[in-house]
Amino acid sequence: MTALAYADAAIRAVLAGTSTIAMVGVSARWVRPSNFAMKYLQQKGYRVIPVNPGSAGDEIHGMTCYAALGEIPERFDMVDIFRHPDAVGPIVDEAISLRDERGIRTVWMQLGVINHEAAARAEAAGLTVIMDRCPKIEFARLHHELSWSGINTGVISAKRPRLAPRR
Numbered sequence: 575m576t577a578l579a580y581a582d583a584a585i586r587a588v589l590a591g592t593s594t595i596a597m598v599g600v601s602a603r604w605v606r607p608s609n610f611a612m613k614y615l616q617q618k619g620y621r622v623i624p625v626n627p628g629s630a631g632d633e634i635h636g637m638t639c640y641a642a643l644g645e646i647p648e649r650f651d652m653v654d655i656f657r658h659p660d661a662v663g664p665i666v667d668e669a670i671s672l673r674d675e676r677g678i679r680t681v682w683m684q685l686g687v688i689n690h691e692a693a694a695r696a697e698a699a700g701l702t703v704i705m706d707r708c709p710k711i712e713f714a715r716l717h718h719e720l721s722w723s724g725i726n727t728g729v730i731s732a733k734r735p736r737l738a739p740r741r
Contacts, residue, residue, distance in 0.1 A: 578706055585712050588680050588702060592651040596643055598665055599656030600624040602634050608656040611710040618713060623650060643668045649677040659689045666692040670699040684708055
């Protein structure tokens with residue numbers, strides 16, 4: 575897999591193998607894309623833990639917000655980053671340092687968030703990295719939800735899709 579070109583099977587495997595997501599940079603403001611993505615992923619069965627120093631101690635969609643990954647008292651599978659690419663390096667370094675203790679397997683960088691140096695460090699540490707993608711959009715695309723609104727997902731079929739149950 576080369577940077578920014580991800581097979582559907584690889585994305586599907588990450589989403590299926592993830593149950594808890596630490597979302598870094600999520601906003602408490604309902605109009606922000608990060609807020610909507612958090613709510614959507616919660617509705618799809620994921621446990622999403624908000625991480626934002628400006629909202630630390632507050633609740634976002636019923637979950638306590640933390641200032642940093644290291645403050646989260648539980649295990650999580652994925653770090654989803656809603657931050658400027660220049661801010662990604664320290665977040666990835668913290669994820670690498672917490673990998674074994676917290677069970678982190680994936681670093682996911684949102685749309686427009688690309689940091690090849692940080693990605694290389696994460697991959698060298700054994701983490702799966704996805705950049706410039708949104709797990710909300712990928713989940714909807716791979717589960718045929720986008721096609722309901724007329725968006726071309728590249729899946730051609732005359733049959734109604736049978737959705738596999740989440741684990």
